[in-house]
Amino acid sequence: MLCHWIYQWKNPKCSGKLPPGTMGFPIIGETFKFMKPHDAFQLPEFVKKKILRYGPLFRTSLFGAKVIISTDIGLNMEVAKTNHVPGMPKSLARLFGENNLFVRKESHKHVRSLTTQFLGSQGLKLRMMQDLDLLARGHIDLGASNGSLDVKETASKILTESLAKKIMGEMEPEAAKELALCWRDFPKGWFRFSWNIPGTGVYRMMKARKRMMNILKETVLKKKASGEELGEFFKMLFGEMEGKAETMNIEDEIEYIFIFFLIANEATPSVLAATVKLISDNPKVMQELTREHKRIVRDRNDKDKEASLTWEDYKSMTFTQMVINESLRITSTVPTVFRIIDHEFKFGDYTIPAGWIFMGYPNVHFNPEKYDDPLAFNPWRWKEKDLTAILSKTFIPFGAGSRLCLGADFAKLLMATFIHHLCRYRWSMKTETTVLRRFILMFPGGSDIQISKDTEVDDSAGY
Numbered sequence: 001m002l003c004h005w006i007y008q009w010k011n012p013k014c015s016g017k018l019p020p021g022t023m024g025f026p027i028i029g030e031t032f033k034f035m036k037p038h039d040a041f042q043l044p045e046f047v048k049k050k051i052l053r054y055g056p057l058f059r060t061s062l063f064g065a066k067v068i069i070s071t072d073i074g075l076n077m078e079v080a081k082t083n084h085v086p087g088m089p090k091s092l093a094r095l096f097g098e099n100n101l102f103v104r105k106e107s108h109k110h111v112r113s114l115t116t117q118f119l120g121s122q123g124l125k126l127r128m129m130q131d132l133d134l135l136a137r138g139h140i141d142l143g144a145s146n147g148s149l150d151v152k153e154t155a156s157k158i159l160t161e162s163l164a165k166k167i168m169g170e171m172e173p174e175a176a177k178e179l180a181l182c183w184r185d186f187p188k189g190w191f192r193f194s195w196n197i198p199g200t201g202v203y204r205m206m207k208a209r210k211r212m213m214n215i216l217k218e219t220v221l222k223k224k225a226s227g228e229e230l231g232e233f234f235k236m237l238f239g240e241m242e243g244k245a246e247t248m249n250i251e252d253e254i255e256y257i258f259i260f261f262l263i264a265n266e267a268t269p270s271v272l273a274a275t276v277k278l279i280s281d282n283p284k285v286m287q288e289l290t291r292e293h294k295r296i297v298r299d300r301n302d303k304d305k306e307a308s309l310t311w312e313d314y315k316s317m318t319f320t321q322m323v324i325n326e327s328l329r330i331t332s333t334v335p336t337v338f339r340i341i342d343h344e345f346k347f348g349d350y351t352i353p354a355g356w357i358f359m360g361y362p363n364v365h366f367n368p369e370k371y372d373d374p375l376a377f378n379p380w381r382w383k384e385k386d387l388t389a390i391l392s393k394t395f396i397p398f399g400a401g402s403r404l405c406l407g408a409d410f411a412k413l414l415m416a417t418f419i420h421h422l423c424r425y426r427w428s429m430k431t432e433t434t435v436l437r438r439f440i441l442m443f444p445g446g447s448d449i450q451i452s453k454d455t456e457v458d459d460s461a462g463y
């Protein structure tokens, strides 16, 4: 009986020929090998070894689930276009809620289009630019007064504060503080086995989820009862949906907001901190950036030098955009397309069975035929390229298809605004700062930079 079960585990049923690979130990699969920390700017050893052995498509088992891993850009795009259910291990599905507005087919398209209105370039220009600028300026000035700041933490504060205001409106300071505290328990439970047992990361994460949902719900209910204003995004999203055939209850609204905060906060602060590390390690890049941002301040000439950044300023940050694209390319060492395969299909000789999790790695980012010397951080390779595109046949950091990231332009704006204010000072990140990946980006020694008011970059600096 046991032998039969183990045999079945190792040889999953399929109507055709499964992609090559091994399923590892029962239940555990190959999770431990997969989760081994690795250099954040290279694909994991696990994936590299499998590619050498099996080619661009293979099967495995992770977190108790059957998984197909693909590094073929054509297949990744195809799966992204034709499969719509996000693929994630049970621990994550629990965190997100198993039937939320993002997952439900009937509501997904609608909430996507409303969210795009808010986070598309028109929305960013009109609604977010000024807040992001003020927050980045405030937090970086404070860091400069203190002599140092943690990039990841600071970016997370800027992001949470800017979105919270637009979604929830003004919040009681206690509730806002409590909300910010809850974030700390999330990354620890991200990508784990799904056991929700006291003492585990998943347990702490689920408790934090409950606490956050309660805070959000209390705030919304209080505001609705007193007629106090909710944020414009909340009104836009749910005001429009109320009265539609689709019924929207408060639980749905809160869950959507919670997931939105969660997704927004997952990658951006750590990608920004990794970008800052890459800049700090490359003096020529730092010099070129300083030149670009000094020019923006200088061009304000007679007007107030402390004036807010404008959309035109942002659009003129060509080199900064090149740095951001290059950082997105080189930090994309995780799958960017996640789906549950919803119908069996053939790829070459192989059959991809329905129900399996599909993880598409953007291996194309490291293909020497597409990117010369692909492991080098070289923003100049983006010269003359379309810097506004968030997806192409050779660039897929934000996924593709029906679940293409909704916050890509927002994330890029936040990163550029942060870099702009950073470049008003001289700063550096310790050379020993390391950036690892264990599925998520990790900074074992923190992501502190030294920055000081005394080192404000002035005209005499010769840049």
Ligand code: HEM
Pocket: 080, 086, 102, 112, 119, 260, 263, 264, 265, 267, 268, 271, 335, 336, 337, 338, 339, 397, 398, 399, 400, 401, 402, 403, 404, 405, 406, 407, 408, 410, 411
């Ligand atoms: C550097 C930062 C970011 C990266 C690298 C990133 C990457 C991604 C990826 C790879 C996906 C999955 C796409 C797929 O499965 O095909 C995704 C989805 C998503 N992202 Fe982002 N993201 C970032 C920042 C943000 C921000 C700041 C927000 C919100 C303000 C956001 C909102 C979303 C949403 C809502 C989805 C789900 C879309 C859907 O299911 O329809 N992301 N992102």
